[in-house]
Amino acid sequence: MKSGLQRRLLLLLLMPLSLFALISIYFDYQAAGNAALLQDQQLRRLVPLLADSVVAPGRTALDEPVMLLAPPVEDFIKARDGFTGFRVSDASGRFLAGEAWISLVVPATAEPEFHSMEENGVTYRVVVQRVKTVAGELIVQLADGSDARQQWVRSVLFKVLLPNFLLVIAAGFAVNWAVTLALKPLLDLKDAVERRSPRDLSAIDPAGTPTEVRPLVASLNRLFHLVNDQAEGQRRFVADAAHQLRTPLAGLQAQVEAWAQAVNAPAAHGQVTLSADKILRLRSATRRTSQLANQLLALSRADASNIAGQPLQRVDLKDLCEAVLALHLDAAMAKNIDLGLEVQAAQVSGYEWLLRELLGNLVDNAVKYSVPGGTVTIRCGHARNDAGADQVFLEVEDNGPGIPATERAKVLERFYRVPGTAGEGNGLGLAIADEIARVHRTQLTLQPASRADGGVGGLRVRLCMSPAA
Structure with a gap:
């Protein structure tokens, strides 16, 4: 939710910022064009003054003429020191005075002409005109390296693109902070509902x-x-x-x-x-x-969704085993089954009534399916798991017919009974126990029971849990 709104706000802010940047670039280009037009007009006005700066011809036709720069021309050159220059050539294009690096351009007409040239990484705007002076017909050129249109790309980079890029980055941080702060009540509401x-x-x-x-x-x-x-x-x-x-x-x-x-009872007095x-x-x-x-x-x-909101209790497994044993003694004695306890003090955090239901179902199954004269043992205590951590176990072991390895996963399903099983049953006892185990974030393990003679047979159902804190 937060990231979605952030993306929307960033997009909505970046779109107008980008539009403003384009508008700024357009107006900057227009301003550069206007400045270049004014510069061309200034160069056009200075060319006749540069021609008037020739006050006398040279001693010979090959000597440079005597020049005294007009104040406007001198001020123009001083104001742009290092970025301006002039060249004076005779009618044939031979260099007479000024800067030789200015490329000669012979004008085709008597009107001022403009062109651009590059020198030492600087692009110059050059005006050239053929004029008549006291030294005869000369070609005068005046170059200016501060042309706004020539510097437009650099101006756009440093005056438009870079500030807008920094502004977008700052806006991203500002939007993230503002969205986090503004959405905090909504995020708190989401967390409260999730919890x-x-x-x-x-x-x-x-x-x-x-x-x-x-x-x-x-x-x-x-x-x-x-x-x-x-x-x-x-x-x-x-x-x-x-x-x-x-x-x-x-x-x-x-x-x-x-x-x-x-x-x-025997019939009496002829009753049917x-x-x-x-x-x-x-x-x-x-x-x-x-x-x-x-x-x-x-x-x-025992459904997990029905008890998720109920608080956990501290359950004493030893007391639980003794209570369940008392409930099933009559049924065990009726089949001459030795129902015994092997318990240690052990406590877990869980639901006492569910664990009682689980153990009751396991003992009921063991008594029901054990042969007459068999043995059923209820155990609880502490044991180490494979990682060496302390665990509490609860198990019921019998020496009955057991469950084949291929059927152990199926008997945990509801209403499933091993084919050929004798006696009454609905196939729900182990399913209920497995559901209760999942509620306690663990699972039942079904293994063959160990016999005193070293063999295996019967069934041992074990539930392992973490000890109560």
């Missing part, structure tokens, strides 16, 4: 902006108000949807669980029992639907 988080839709104070920009600020404020209303409506919808979706699913699941228990197969399928579908709803809501909440 805003997507969730900060508060109105901009128009008092600190220039008058010309206030209509734009008012339009932005109206846009912020509309977007804020829309975002608030979406937040209310998500909250309402979460409540309205979770409540009936929880009730439905409770009733299905009760029916499943009734199916497993429900179909166990149908009830179990219904319970399984209800559980998947409830889990899917919860995971979709968690995925929506």
Whole structure:
């Protein structure tokens, strides 16, 4: 924005400056022409006086005549000392008096004639005339090296082009300073808008902006108000949807669980029992639907654009691991899985509820896909990266079937499940964990778990972050 306005202002200033320079050159040329015309007229008036300066002929025809310069001619030569001269020649052109360096020009008529010559880098304007004197018919020449038209190029260089060039350079610095100063409120407004988080839709104070920009600020404020209303409506919808979706699913699941228990109980007094197969399928579908709803809501909440404006918290990973372990103990015991902890004191800056969601999904996946009697371990602590810097890690390791190397990148995609995977699932657990990792400016790493016998198998999912300051 700033550079664009600078270019415009520079262009708008350089165009009239260039036009003024051309006009100045034109008038300077006209002035030089007028001065040259006056100079020609002066030379024309001095030629007869130069001829009258011949007061007597020489003793012989070969001797130079006796000359006594007329005062106007003498004053003219003294005023331009080094840039004037005269020559007196006889009718045949033989040099008699004056400066021999003045080239002879024999006039064709008795009228004064003008021509130009160059000597020692100086261009002279020369008037020549054939006149009758006391010494007979002579050719007199008067040269002047101060002709305005001959010096016009130098005059244009030093009086027009150079001053205008310096003026343009000075104008460039002045425009840059003036534009920077004049656009500072506008640039501050741009920086303030750029620094805003997507969730900060508060109105901009128009008092600190220039008058010309206030209509734009008012339009932005109206846009912020509309977007804020829309975002608030979406937040209310998500909250309402979460409540309205979770409540009936929880009730439905409770009733299905009760029916499943009734199916497993022996029939009494001739009562007809429900179909166990149908009830179990219904319970399984209800559980998947409830889990899917919860995971979709968690995925929506974990979206980076939704939490960019929320402040970071100091999260104790050891406490987090212990809390998540307690939540999954029942599920692990139901499958006779050894769910354990290997934790050290470690703290990071992040979003506690998101990291809890991430760890919960990893533990839930490990318990769900591990074989009965398997082992799942939750770990956190400090480690060194390849560059030797201290990092905090959070990981879940199991000795289940693992994930083939060719599938590890795909399982982080939403709704993707490894072909042939047994058990219930929606393919969102690792996708949610990966989204949360990106929110924390890191990524999940999936590797085979190390076994005590030296082999590999199962899966180890690790998240590395910088320690809290």
